[in-house]
Amino acid sequence: MTQALAKGSIVAVIGAGAMGCGIAQVAAAAGHQVRLFDTRQDAAAKAVAEIGKTYGKLVEKGRMGATEADLARERLHAVGSLGDVAGASLVVEAIVENLDVKRKLFMELEEIVGDDCILATNTSSISVTAIAAPLRHPQRLVGMHFFNPVPLMALVEVISGLATDKGVADVVFATAESWGKHPAHAKSTPGFIVNRVARPYYAEALRLLSERAADPATLDAVMRDCGGFRMGPFELMDLIGHDVNFAVTQSVFNAYFGDPRFTPSIIQQELLNAGFLGRKAGRGFFHYGENAQKAEPQVEPPQPYPSKVVLCVAPEDVGAAESIARRLQAAGVEVERQQASATALHCNGAAIYLTDGRTATERAAADWHADTVLYDLLLDPATAKRVALTRADQCGTAAWQSAVGLFQAAGFAVTRLDDVPGMAVMRTVAMLANEAADAVNQGVCSASAVDVAMQKGVNYPRGPLAWADTVGLAQIVAVLSNLAATYGEDRYRVSPLLRRKVAGNSAGARFHA
Structure with a gap:
């Protein structure tokens, strides 16, 4: 030693x-x-x-x-x-x-x-x-x-x-x-571990904002309350300073010869052009100062609680839906469990799935079920106080309200996102895991090192590869593949190491024993 x-x-x-x-x-x-x-x-x-x-x-x-x-x-x-x-x-x-x-x-x-x-x-x-x-x-x-x-x-x-x-x-x-x-x-290598692997935390937030998924305060709340991150990406960029954050992103982008995964954001460039550098300038995504009003995240109004929910569970799938069902049962809602090919919660005609990287609209069309609602990834479904939902364009108002009432009955504050692929937490975690996997695949560091670095260096609630293990590597690959198919961009290409692990052991592939 x-x-x-x-x-x-x-x-x-x-x-x-x-x-x-x-x-x-x-x-x-x-x-x-x-x-x-x-x-x-x-x-x-x-x-x-x-x-x-x-x-x-x-x-x-x-x-x-x-x-x-x-x-x-x-x-x-x-x-x-x-x-x-x-x-x-x-x-x-x-x-x-x-x-x-x-x-x-x-x-x-x-x-x-x-x-x-x-x-x-x-x-x-x-x-x-x-x-x-x-x-x-x-x-x-x-x-x-x-x-x-x-x-x-x-x-x-x-x-x-x-x-x-x-x-x-x-x-x-x-x-x-x-x-x-x-x-x-x-x-x-450019960015070493942290400054490289952390890029998607900012990049995906900026992409979501550009697609009007929600406002910065709402997206920050989702990343904090659903994803367990200590700070949301927009408040964090304001704290770091947009001059500093943009310069690091640009440096990594240039060092990797224009790899689209690290493409800087026009939104952040415009903040720089305006001199809105964040806290130190009194304005960034948010306003600062004695008289500045705090921006509040969007929350759906209360809806009637359902009396009964059906939980359809795919074989060997015990995940977020089961935790949500237990919360419903604790609140007095009857939950009926059935075996099915895909895990979902069903309530008054609404089919409610964990996002897989497709939009709700696309999934509704593929399933021939208009009343489709998706929910975002949760760090701990048993204790989270907020959940993010999105609805298909085809989804009726009554079905949407039933889905909202379901989660409210389980004790969640419900925040609505526009129907963007992968939602917020899921696509960010998938991209963080993908970048971490590439770092391991390219010999930059070990799987344990990248998880230690991201937890101890930037206070992530869980190392990205440990998180991928929890979500399931096959699910991470599916999310990334669906994002790539939707956008048609190399930005969302799947790490060869992720593909290899899933191909080698699709059910039990893991980075950590």
Whole structure:
């Protein structure tokens, strides 16, 4: 088993901005002698003072012992020149995102540190291979990508360039673990893990908005309350800043030579054109400020509860419909169970299915059943407080109202989406899983690494591949295939690894045992 850097060894951090300060704070608290350097006059000294105050606040909150804080302060030092990091075992760079500047720094460091010193870059977007290329010993340079704020965010992407020695990456991985982090190994490819796999969370939301599936507040509520995401995509983009979010999307799109899966959105481009950058500008998708009114999601008005519901269950299918049926029974609604070729809830002529990537209108036509209603994917059907429904264009008002009343009887607030293929949560989860599967298929990372990265790096409620296992890989492939057929775009092409797993074991295919 690879050993982490020994406690007491010197860790140098170059750059005293938010990321560098966070890295220095964590490294000193973990027992390392830390040397913090910044080219700006007094920046490192001021940062050390602020970190010391932060330790004090942690003591006040009971998150750190007083003696522990004092020792961490003693281990933390500002240095006045780059030469002062000569004895470091690890140097972590957290400076401007510029390839030439980073290369220059590491070439200077090679003349200062020992041959056994590990060089790490905290880059979020630049190729680790490219940064290491001009070095005499490129094998000792590795990506050590922290997430902001460093003390709170658990993920560290450990990124290997083409020249990175495996032993070096393993030491950095073990060191990050010893610092209380959740590291994930990744290959140096555009976006690494998180910035690549997360693109569909924003892209599908923007596509849904462009197709007028619902307004931003409603779509955010669906993703939070139905999908279990901590923040909806629109409020999250407003928080990140549209200049930043758009730039990352554009960078990944260009780096993959225009792959349509990463196509930037005209809607977001227009926000940039208007200067509506999000919270920091007072306006993005939403308005901010003292007098700004909070946008409320759409909710269907109350409808009569049904007295009886028929649950048709396909063989070996125990999923969301069963959980909904149990909620109905707990509310006093009679539920009759029958075997059928497709799982559905039936109520007063309405046939209610989980979305499979087709529109309700298309499914109604295929089934010769006009009164077709679809519901969106739920993270936990047993406890969710909201459900998203859509109706076929052919669906009658009485059938729609019966479907709404059914879910209201089960304790759901019902939100209506326009009849877009795949709805909101299902198509987003399918696309996240598809991108994650491609990352695994292309050797960027392992299945466990991508799930750790997305949960610990961006707080997803479930790793995308674990979620795909829960939904069923065959269902994910069906959703993607139906999206591709509807749109006729390569954007929704199915990952070869997903197809392979389903073909090899259609009933029990999984990414995780």
